[in-house]
Amino acid sequence: MWCLTRGESKKWCEGRGFRLDENGHPMIEDRAHSVRVDLSRMQWYKVTWFSEFIASYLPPFDECLLWVSLWGVWPSSENSHLFYRLRETCGERRQLSDAPGHLFLRSESADLATFIGLALLFGWDFYLLTSPAYHLAFGSHDEFVRFCTDDGEAAESARHCLDQDPQFQKSS
Numbered sequence: 001m002w003c004l005t006r007g008e009s010k011k012w013c014e015g016r017g018f019r020l021d022e023n024g025h026p027m028i029e030d031r032a033h034s035v036r037v038d039l040s041r042m043q044w045y046k047v048t049w050f051s052e053f054i055a056s057y058l059p060p061f062d063e064c065l066l067w068v069s070l071w072g073v074w075p076s077s078e079n080s081h082l083f084y085r086l087r088e089t090c091g092e093r094r095q096l097s098d099a100p101g102h103l104f105l106r107s108e109s110a111d112l113a114t115f116i117g118l119a120l121l122f123g124w125d126f127y128l129l130t131s132p133a134y135h136l137a138f139g140s141h142d143e144f145v146r147f148c149t150d151d152g153e154a155a156e157s158a159r160h161c162l163d164q165d166p167q168f169q170k171s172s
Helices: 006-015 044-057 080-088 106-122 152-163
Strands: 002-004 033-038 063-070 101-105 125-131 135-140 144-149
Touching (some): 006 063, 006 101
Antiparallel strands (some): 135 144
């Protein structure tokens, strides 16, 4: 894993054909299919499973950028000591504000799942952008994750898998 500054993250996106909105964030909802998962009923002991599910949804890719775009909304949910110690194991000592992008190679899917789990637990907004850009995702502090893809079968597969778990089913 390598950490990227906001400028480097933007440059990475632009170099891979991602358009950025007026705030400099990637636009991913232009895909043909999207699946929105409500996390308000999330049983948080399942966060590891869900993080691994998200990471397994993204391939195939050569690189995946996990770009944290908002943090500090729920400071009492954040464990900055854990986060910075984990980044330090990868040789990164900069603050999140200085390097909010986390670039993972295909072989680092376990690390990617771990960082996704932290972002979910901490209530951060984050983008998951792949190169090539087959499957993408956005996690929100407003308790949802949106999967975006041009592959209808992948979207339906994700929806079907999540529908099997009562915590992700729509409430009536």
